Amino acid sequence: MLAGLRVSAFLAWKSIQRGSRGTLALTIMIIALIFVNLVFLPSIISGVVETFDAQSIDFDLGNLVIEPREGSQYIDDVTSLQKKVERIAGITGTSPRITAGVTYFYRGRNAASTLYGITPEDERSVTRIAEYMTAGEFLSNGDTDAIVMGTTLAGTEGEEAGGLPSLQGVGVGDSVEVAYPNGETRTYRVKGLFETQSFGVDTAAFVTTREMSRVLGLQDQASMILVKTAVNGREDEYKTEILSYGVQEDVLTFREKSGGFVEQAIQSFNIINTISTLVSLIIAIVVVFIVIFINTVNRRRQIGILKAIGIDQQIIINSYVIQVLFITAVGALVGIGLNAGVTTYLTAYPLVFPGGPVYPDVEASAILRSIGSLFGVSLVAGYIPAWRIAREDILTAIRG
Amino acid sequence: MAENLTRVYAMGNVEVRALAGVSLEVAKGEFVGIMGASGSGKSTLLHILGLLDRPTSGSVTIDGTDVLGLSDHRRTLFRLNRLGYVFQDYALIGELTALENVYLTSLVRGASKDEYIERSADILRRVGLGDRMDHRQSELSGGEQQRVAIARALVNSPSILLADEPCANLDSQTSKSILDLFARLNEELDQTIVMVSHEDWHKEYFCRIVTLRDGLIGDMVECRKA
Numbered sequence: 001m002l003a004g005l006r007v008s009a010f011l012a013w014k015s016i017q018r019g020s021r022g023t024l025a026l027t028i029m030i031i032a033l034i035f036v037n038l039v040f041l042p043s044i045i046s047g048v049v050e051t052f053d054a055q056s057i058d059f060d061l062g063n064l065v066i067e068p069r070e071g072s073q074y075i076d077d078v079t080s081l082q083k084k085v086e087r088i089a090g091i092t093g094t095s096p097r098i099t100a101g102v103t104y105f106y107r108g109r110n111a112a113s114t115l116y117g118i119t120p121e122d123e124r125s126v127t128r129i130a131e132y133m134t135a136g137e138f139l140s141n142g143d144t145d146a147i148v149m150g151t152t153l154a155g156t157e158g159e160e161a162g163g164l165p166s167l168q169g170v171g172v173g174d175s176v177e178v179a180y181p182n183g184e185t186r187t188y189r190v191k192g193l194f195e196t197q198s199f200g201v202d203t204a205a206f207v208t209t210r211e212m213s214r215v216l217g218l219q220d221q222a223s224m225i226l227v228k229t230a231v232n233g234r235e236d237e238y239k240t241e242i243l244s245y246g247v248q249e250d251v252l253t254f255r256e257k258s259g260g261f262v263e264q265a266i267q268s269f270n271i272i273n274t275i276s277t278l279v280s281l282i283i284a285i286v287v288v289f290i291v292i293f294i295n296t297v298n299r300r301r302q303i304g305i306l307k308a309i310g311i312d313q314q315i316i317i318n319s320y321v322i323q324v325l326f327i328t329a330v331g332a333l334v335g336i337g338l339n340a341g342v343t344t345y346l347t348a349y350p351l352v353f354p355g356g357p358v359y360p361d362v363e364a365s366a367i368l369r370s371i372g373s374l375f376g377v378s379l380v381a382g383y384i385p386a387w388r389i390a391r392e393d394i395l396t397a398i399r400g
Numbered sequence: 401m402a403e404n405l406t407r408v409y410a411m412g413n414v415e416v417r418a419l420a421g422v423s424l425e426v427a428k429g430e431f432v433g434i435m436g437a438s439g440s441g442k443s444t445l446l447h448i449l450g451l452l453d454r455p456t457s458g459s460v461t462i463d464g465t466d467v468l469g470l471s472d473h474r475r476t477l478f479r480l481n482r483l484g485y486v487f488q489d490y491a492l493i494g495e496l497t498a499l500e501n502v503y504l505t506s507l508v509r510g511a512s513k514d515e516y517i518e519r520s521a522d523i524l525r526r527v528g529l530g531d532r533m534d535h536r537q538s539e540l541s542g543g544e545q546q547r548v549a550i551a552r553a554l555v556n557s558p559s560i561l562l563a564d565e566p567c568a569n570l571d572s573q574t575s576k577s578i579l580d581l582f583a584r585l586n587e588e589l590d591q592t593i594v595m596v597s598h599e600d601w602h603k604e605y606f607c608r609i610v611t612l613r614d615g616l617i618g619d620m621v622e623c624r625k626a
Contacts, residue, residue, distance in 0.1 A: 003510035010507060011493075018495040018536075308452055309552065310471065310480025310505055387561040394452045398491075 007311065008318035015319070018325055023291065023325070030287050030375065031331025034337045037117055037280045038370035045269040046361035048353060052252075053232070054266075055198040055356040061254040062095065062126045063235050064242065069249050074098075074221035075076070081247065082122075082225065088241055090230045093125025096222035098212045104153070104167055104205070106175040111165035113153055114204040115178060117212025117222075126228040129194050129201065136172035136192030144211045147176060147188035150202030151195040165203050179208075183216050197356040208346065225249075281377050288327070288381035296389040303389055304397025313390040317383065319395035324382030332371050337370060406460035406615075418444040419455065420615035428558070429590040431582065433606030440612040443564060444595045448563045449594060450485050451475045463559050466534050480505055484553030486563040490545040492537045498524060498548045499533040500557050509556065516555075523551040527581055543574035549608055554591070561585070563595040567602070579605045579610045589598060 016024060041162065058064055066085070068075045075081060078096045085094050098117035103110055120139040124130050130138035139148055155166030170176060172190050179185045188207060196202055213219065229238050235253035242251050255263075306316055343360045350357035389397070407419040418441045422544040426432050434442045447453035448460060460467050467478060479485070492501050499520055506516035524533050538547055546566055553561055563582070567575035583605050585591045595606070595615055603609055603623060611619040 003508060007504070007507050010504075014493075014500070015496045100471075127424075206433070302493060305487070306493070307476065308479065308485055308487075310476055310478075311508055312476050315508065327440075395447060398452075398487075 004312065004315045005318065007315050008322055009370075011316075011319035012322035012326065015323060019295075020313065024037055027287065027291050027327050028331045030340055031284065031328055031378070032334035034280045034284045034287075035162050035332050035335025035370055035374060036342065037279060038373070039335070039339050039366050040342060040360070041269075041276050042337075042366040043290060044351070044358065045266065045273060046363055046366075047351075047358040048269065050361050051353065051356050052258075052357045055196070055201075056254045056258060056381045057199045057228075057232060058128045058266060059132075059196040060127075060203045061257050062093075063229040063254055065228040065233065065254065065257045066225040066227065066240055066242070067250040067252060068076040074218065074223060075225060076221055077224045078151070078225065079210040081249070084245055085225070085227060085242060088245060089236070090234075090238065091227060092230050092243075093122065095119065095122040095126040095225060095226045095228075096209065096323050097123075097224050098209060098216065098218060098221070099223040100181055100212065100216065100375040102181065103179045104165075105179065106167040106170050106174065107326050109167055111155075111167050114230060115180075115212070116148075116204060116206045117209040117216075119209045123206075126226045129196060132194045132196050133192045134195045135317040136190065138192055138194070139206060139208055139358070141208065141210075143191065144214075145186075145188055146191035147178070147205050147207050148192040148194060149176070149190055149205040151193050152199065152202035153205060154193050164199065177204075178205075180215055182216060186211075186215060197352070199354050213276045215366065253333045277373075281373055284374060285377045285381040288324055289385060291327075292324060292382045293385035295323075296320065296385050300389055300392070300397050301399075304392070304394050304399075307390075307394045308398065316390045317386045320386035321379060321382050324378045327344075328375050328378040332374060335370075336367070401459075401461045402445070402449060403459045405445065405448060405455045405460070406440070407448065407453070408456045417615050419448075419458075421458075422612070422615070422617055423458075424610060424617070426592060426594060428559075428592055429586070431449050431586040431593045431595070431605065431607045433595055433602060433609045434612065435597055435603075435609055436612035436618070438598070441615040442598075442612050445612065446562055446594065446596050449560070450483055451479050452485075480508060481556060482559045484558035484561040486546070486549050486553050486561065486566045488565040488568045490537075490542070490549045490569075492545055492548055492552075494537045495532050497536050497612070498529060498540065498544075498551075499536075501548055502551045505552065505556055523554055525549070527551045528577075538595055541574075542570050543577060546570060546574075546578055546604070547581065550578070550585075554585065559592060561591055561593045563593065565596050565598070567597070567599065575599075575602075 066075065075102055082094045082096065095118060100115050101112065101304055102115040103112045120141050139146060149170060152164050153167060155168040157169035159168060160166065170190055172192060174190045175187050176190055177185055177187045178283035204308055229235065239251050304315055307313060339362065343362055346360050350359050402422060402424045405419050405422045409416045409418060421587055422445055432443060436442045444453065449453050455470065463482060467475065470478060490600045496504065502524060503516040504521040506519065521533060524530060527550055529544060529547050532540060540548065567578055570578065579602060582595065586593050587608055606623055609623060610617055
């Protein structure tokens with residue numbers, strides 16, 4: 001058995017070493033590119049999910065969202081609820097928000113979008129918007145006539161924002177008029193502009209809760225309370241914990257709040273990924289099959305001679321299988337190298353998705369799965385043609 | 401020992417009788433030449449003796465083993481351990497050097513590296529290729545390739561060396577050197593050789609000449625030695 005494998009390895013190595021270099025290099029390159037294709041799309045999907053999660057947590061929703069119980073428009077006694085939630089171990093911050101759909105007016109232009117009323121200090125304990133100011137400053141607790149605005153909403157002079165709300169050129173220090181849903185209008189001085197690259201956030205603006213409560217006539221009320229936890233990924237546990245503290249309001253994880261959007265996107269991506277994986281593997285099967293088939297057909301006579309001089313057909317088959325394993329192993333290694341190159345490039349110049357910049361997230365499991373499936377299909381595609389020729393009658397093979 | 405061998409091929413609806421009942425006994429140390437016209441059945445007989453083909457009927461016994469009763473795997477092992485085969489067109493593995501071609505079968509037998517390299521090199525020196533061991537097929541002349549093939553056939557000390565028109569692709573000078581080599585191996589090593597040939601001048605090398613005619617032994621002549 002061992003002597004047989006030794007001979008198979010010997011024949012395989014000599015064939016690789018002294019066979020056609022061009023065919024070998026081309027086959028390895030094809031396997032490498034198939035490997036990149038197998039790993040690339042899942043890494044982008046993981047990147048999309050990671051980006052969406054990070055953007056949602058850092059800028060939009062925090063880890064959890066407490067919403068008014070059914071039938072209510074606002075959460076009451078916000079301060080006491082905040083205190084209750086913040087007592088839970090692992091909760092690092094809460095930020096009540098009042099939400100209103102408003103219309104902004106600036107130099108004869110208008111845009112309808114969302115305005116949030118926040119307590120700046122609380123907001124800093126949950127989201128990172130204040131760290132992403134491109135001009136001016138973030139709000140302070142005492143501000144009543146100031147507004148901070150996303151760069152998409154502020155816009156650029158003379159440029160449409162591709163269907164997104166844009167005031168086309170608002171700058172720090174400009175005055176913007178806001179028409180509230182209750183008919184009240186206020187004029188605010190733009191204190192700062194932020195850019196998070198999350199479209200939902202960059203098309204909104206913020207004023208202080210103090211200001212918005214006064215306009216809307218609210219008293220210690222909020223449309224939602226964002227909750228930040230010490231670690232990401234354990235939202236369900238914290239949700240149960242919050243509910244166990246007797247919170248009557250609805251508690252949603254950021255995923256639940258986003259209404260299954262990510263799940264739907266992931267499902268669609270996974271369908272595309274499955275099709276892409278299948279096509280890649282079929283290409284791998286066809287390429288390896290053709291290479292080994294041509295190889296064995298060209299060496300049909302040689303295979304007959306090997307059998308005639310007493311080499312067992314399994315040794316001959318195994319020599320082709322070892323060649324395939326070598327080609328696949330080197331192809332996968334080259335593929336890992338290429339993939340590292342693509343990943344490095346896309347980390348430096350990320351793809352921009354509506355949820356923000358997407359960095360490829362190469363998971364070890366995706367690499368292992370791709371290597372496993374490549375080896376699996378290559379083995380089958382290499383074994384079958386070698387087996388077909390090697391089991392031929394000796395004289396038929398020798399006669400070619 | 402071959403007894404009453406027949407071999408019938410079906411070519412479409414036509415049956416071709418390549419061997420019609422050949423019985424032949426080859427003694428240890430004999431150099432037997434099988435001759436005959438084209439289509440007389442000499443290659444078919446050699447293929448059956450070399451376990452490359454199965455007869456339609458009859459029996460073949462080599463070293464007391466009924467080789468026709470062996471499974472395919474056992475036949476392969478028998479070819480490896482007991483038989484050496486030299487083909488008309490050398491049949492070397494192009495990707496291997498002369499030395500590698502020779503020691504390949506020893507590798508299969510599980511010999512140690514030192515052992516198979518020493519033995520293969522020794523046989524290559526014996527056939528006059530001591531300085532051509534590391535050359536590949538494409539770097540060797542026809543005569544040199546056939547010597548490598550002979551060395552490969554001899555490396556495992558076979559009971560019988562079977563040669564199928566080994567000089568067919570060689571010029572007369574090279575053919576003579578190959579036949580001289582066979583004669584020397586036969587005499588010095590007492591190597592049993594069964595060789596197919598259609599050249600009359602080869603007869604002088606054989607101990608015994610078996611002439612086939614229409615699938616039957618037409619003539620059997622003792623010549624060089626008894």
